[in-house]
Amino acid sequence: MASLKRAKRAVEEWSAREQELRSLGEMLELAEGEGDEALLDELSSELKGVEKQVADLELKSLLSGEWDRLGALVSIHPGAGGTESQDWAQMLLRMYLRWAERHGYATSLLDLQPGEEAGIKDATVEINGEYAYGYLKAESGVHRLVRLSPYDAAQRRHTSFASVFIYPMVDDTITVNLSPVDLRVDTFRASGAGGQHVNKTESAVRITHVPTGIVVQSQAERSQHRNRDFALRILRSRLFLHYQEQERLKTQALTAGKKEIDFGSQIRSYVLHPYTMVNDHRTELKVGDAYAVLDGDLDAFTDAYLKRKDGG
Numbered sequence: 001m002a003s004l005k006r007a008k009r010a011v012e013e014w015s016a017r018e019q020e021l022r023s024l025g026e027m028l029e030l031a032e033g034e035g036d037e038a039l040l041d042e043l044s045s046e047l048k049g050v051e052k053q054v055a056d057l058e059l060k061s062l063l064s065g066e067w068d069r070l071g072a073l074v075s076i077h078p079g080a081g082g083t084e085s086q087d088w089a090q091m092l093l094r095m096y097l098r099w100a101e102r103h104g105y106a107t108s109l110l111d112l113q114p115g116e117e118a119g120i121k122d123a124t125v126e127i128n129g130e131y132a133y134g135y136l137k138a139e140s141g142v143h144r145l146v147r148l149s150p151y152d153a154a155q156r157r158h159t160s161f162a163s164v165f166i167y168p169m170v171d172d173t174i175t176v177n178l179s180p181v182d183l184r185v186d187t188f189r190a191s192g193a194g195g196q197h198v199n200k201t202e203s204a205v206r207i208t209h210v211p212t213g214i215v216v217q218s219q220a221e222r223s224q225h226r227n228r229d230f231a232l233r234i235l236r237s238r239l240f241l242h243y244q245e246q247e248r249l250k251t252q253a254l255t256a257g258k259k260e261i262d263f264g265s266q267i268r269s270y271v272l273h274p275y276t277m278v279n280d281h282r283t284e285l286k287v288g289d290a291y292a293v294l295d296g297d298l299d300a301f302t303d304a305y306l307k308r309k310d311g312g
Helices: 001-036 037-061 085-102 130-137 224-256 291-296 299-309
Strands: 074-079 107-114 120-128 141-148 155-168 185-189 204-209 214-218 264-270 277-280
Touching: 001 037, 037 299, 074 085, 074 130, 074 224, 085 107, 085 120, 085 130, 085 155, 085 291, 107 214, 107 224, 120 130, 130 155, 130 299, 155 224, 204 224, 214 224, 224 264, 264 291, 277 291, 277 299
Parallel strands: 141 264
Antiparallel strands: 074 120, 074 155, 107 120, 141 155, 185 204, 204 214, 264 277
16 A cells, blocks of 8 residues: 555656646747746746756656665764764754754654763664665765864864665565564663763663674664664664675675675765865765755755766
8 A cells, every 4th residue: 555655646646737837838838929027027036946856756766776765764873083973963964954854854862972072972863754875875984074163273174984774774665584582681880971971770771683793783762772773773774784885795696796885885975175066986076065064955966876876
C-alpha cells in the first residue's frame, strides 16, 4: 500500500505540473493577443516557479536506490585536532539541521557529546522524511575546512577535518534481526561540556553488537529507557548498512566491477580564507558562497552528485 501511494503521488505531481503548463500556455496566447505586458510579466514569474517544481521532480526521479525513500541517520565525528575539529563538527551538524529545516524534515538528536572547550566530540541526528537518505547519502566521507582559527591568538590559518556517515533509517518494511545474546549493554553517566550539568544517574546507554564489533551510544535524553531505544534504532540502521555493504563487496568480488567511492575518503573542501569556496572533489562542482552552504544550501551538490551517478 505504501509503495502504491508513492507511485500515485508521483503520477499526480507530474500531472499537476503538466496541467499548470497547459494553463500557462493558454494564458500566454491570450496575453500576447491582447498585448498585456503586466500579464506577460506575471506569467513569466509563474513559469519560473513551475520550472523549479519540474526540476525538483526530475531530481527525485534519480533517487532510484532501493533505500533512497527512507529517512536518514547522520553521524558526525571530528578528526584529529582537538577544539578546532570539534568546532568544525558542530558547524557540520548545524549545516545538516538547517538543510533538514529548509526541506521540511523533522529532526531528532539521538546522541550528542559536547567538546571540552567548544564544539562536539560526536553527534548522531535522525532526519525523518521521505527520501532524506536518498538526498543525503552523498554526504558520507571526510569534510575539510580551511579558515582563520578563532581559537588561535595569532589568527593563523588552520585546516580541520570531520567525518560524516549517513545511514538509512530502518523502518517497518525492513527486518534486522537483533538477538539479545549478541548485545552488550553498558550504562554510564552522561556529561555536558566542562562545568555544565552532569547527570547524577547512569542514563547514558552504550550498546555493543558483539558479532560485528559495532558500538553505538545515546545520551541525548535524561531517561535511560529512551536512550536505550535511541541506541537500538541507531544500531539497527548501522547493522543494516553493514550487511548491505558486505553483500556489495561479495558481488563486487564476483563481477570485478569498478569500486565506488568508499566511506572515509575526502569528498569536499570548505575554504573560508583567503577566499570563500566549497569544492566537491567527486563532481568538481565549486560554489563561491561558502557561508550559504554552511547554512544548509546543499541542493546544488545533491543535484550534481545524483546526475553524475545517473550518467547525466
